[in-house]
Amino acid sequence: MRPLRVALIASSRHPVGEPFPGGLEAHVWQLTRALKRDGHDVTLFAGPGSDPDLACGVIDVRPAPTSSAAREDISMPPERFMNEHHAYLDLMLRLSGELAGRFDLVHNHSLHYLPVAMAPMLPTPLLTTLHTPPTPWLESAMAASGQRGRFAAVSQHTANSWEHATGPLTVVHNGVDTECWSPGSGGDRLIWFGRIVPEKGAHQAIAAARIARMPLVLAGPISDHRYFSEMIEPHLDDTVRYLGHLPTSELSSAVGSSVAALVTPLWDEPYGLVVAEALACGTPVVAFEKGGIPEILTPACGRLVSAGDVEAMATAIVETIGLSRSDVRAHAVMHCSHRRMVDRYVELYRELVSTAQFFPMGAVQ
Structure with missing residues (x-):
């Protein structure tokens, strides 16, 4: 043709x-x-x-x-x-x-x-x-x-x-390009990535990681500087770090070397591209059940919790990190490529x- x-x-x-x-x-x-x-x-x-x-x-x-x-x-x-x-x-x-x-x-x-x-x-x-x-x-x-x-x-x-x-x-x-978003071996930390704005809820990821007593890294452009300075920056320390706004190759590596990704939209996410990107790296996801995310995330590759429920997110992290990374990656290749x-x-x-x-x-x- x-x-x-x-x-x-x-x-x-x-x-x-x-x-x-x-x-x-x-x-x-x-x-x-x-x-x-x-x-x-x-x-x-x-x-x-x-x-x-x-x-x-x-x-x-x-x-x-x-x-x-x-x-x-x-x-x-x-x-x-x-x-x-x-x-x-x-x-x-x-x-x-x-x-x-x-x-x-x-x-x-x-x-x-x-x-x-x-x-x-x-x-x-x-x-x-x-x-x-x-x-x-x-x-x-x-x-x-x-x-x-x-x-x-x-x-x-x-x-x-x-x-x-x-x-x-x-x-x-x-x-997502499942070659660019390549599988990683995981690690002992959590990751949150995306635009740093109130509706993406990065502060909720910090709260959930604190409850779960696990380290967390954040990555993405600071699109709302007031939100970052008031809701994110004061909580940065040895266990919660901001990696900056990374190009895809570095971000893929950071996601692939994390044990799970936290996705915390406080609005109805039209799709949830970060979910697909994390899954392509073999990194399971714990996400708020908002918008189109339930169409991507299944029990084989992550967990859904009620929006804003950081206690439930912290509990779900324990279940999620035990999922097979190869199964998570396979789901992304089959459904999110x-x-x-x-x-x-x-x-x-x-x-x-x-x-x-x-x-x-x-x-x-």
């Missing part, structure tokens, strides 16, 4: 490159690389500073060309909003104008409303992957676009949360291209 010409749209807020600001950037980076390796012609539109090896087209977020008179208008939205609005407006107009005909389809991973709202202008189908719970901006764009385009969700939980606006959705679980994810997306791409028309949301399964 002939290679496809695919335009991928990322979020403009962070560069798509290592060390990754979050799971969305890691996902888009992995998908882009895998599609290119498979021989497809891929152009990624992403924020400035993205991985140069991906040969990105830039979503040029810069000051919007508004006059001083316009900026003085009392209805003027915040500058960041206007800059993002202008950047995505410019991109979508280019995709429907000067870049029309260069792509077989557009795959949107941004969290912005304009790619969805402007889908009817494109000469090619638009597939949007929903990575978040519902937002008013995206729901409005879906309604305003006349339900044009195709939507997928990263978990059944996320699909269910959007169904009132989209109808039934195709689910394509996120995947990027190969499985990429193949499913390519199926959807070809389905859209072959029909040469747009589908109502959720109409094709």
Whole structure:
């Protein structure tokens, strides 16, 4: 079958490159690389500073060309909003104008409303992957676009949360590169990794590790400095250490040399990429039962506990560290691999291209 010409749209807020600001950037980076390796012609539109090896087209977020008179208008939205609005407006107009005909389809991973709202202008189908719970901006764009385009969700939980606006959705679980996230031998410490923000609940992992009387390391970008300084930093000592924001190779090594990973979301995690990454390293997981995580984690590779229950998490650690690391790794290879994810997306791409028309949301399964 002939290679496809695919335009991928990322979020403009962070560069798509290592060390990754979050799971969305890691996902888009992995998908882009895998599609290119498979021989497809891929152009990624992403924020400035993205991985140069991906040969990105830039979503040029810069000051919007508004006059001083316009900026003085009392209805003027915040500058960041206007800059993002202008950047995505410019991109979508280019995709429907000067870049029309260069792509077989557009795959949107941004969290912005304009790619969805402007889908009817494109000469090619638009597939949007929903990575978040519902937002008013995206729901409005879906309604305003006349339900044009195709939507997928990263978990059944996320699909269910959007169904009132989209109808039934195709689910394509996120995947991880099980070669990059390679098996490790374990160790005598716990690990927590991810974006350090309140909703990810790293402070809860510290509390559970204290109760279990086990050492803990944390890794990830400090996305909320106030939260880190007030809720994390005061608890750092010889038994709780912060490793920093690590590139994938170092993070994989840190996860693989840990006896278990703690995953503590205080919000409905749309998927839970850190769970899949830990399992790929053979590291079992103890996680709060939130969002899409129960779709990944089984009793053979970890334990689920009620959200916020650090006592239950501490108790579950004892059970979890006795699980077979080879079985944990096998579960990840079977259910969480990027190969499985990429193949499913390519199926959807070809389905859209072959029909040469747009589908109502959720109409094709």
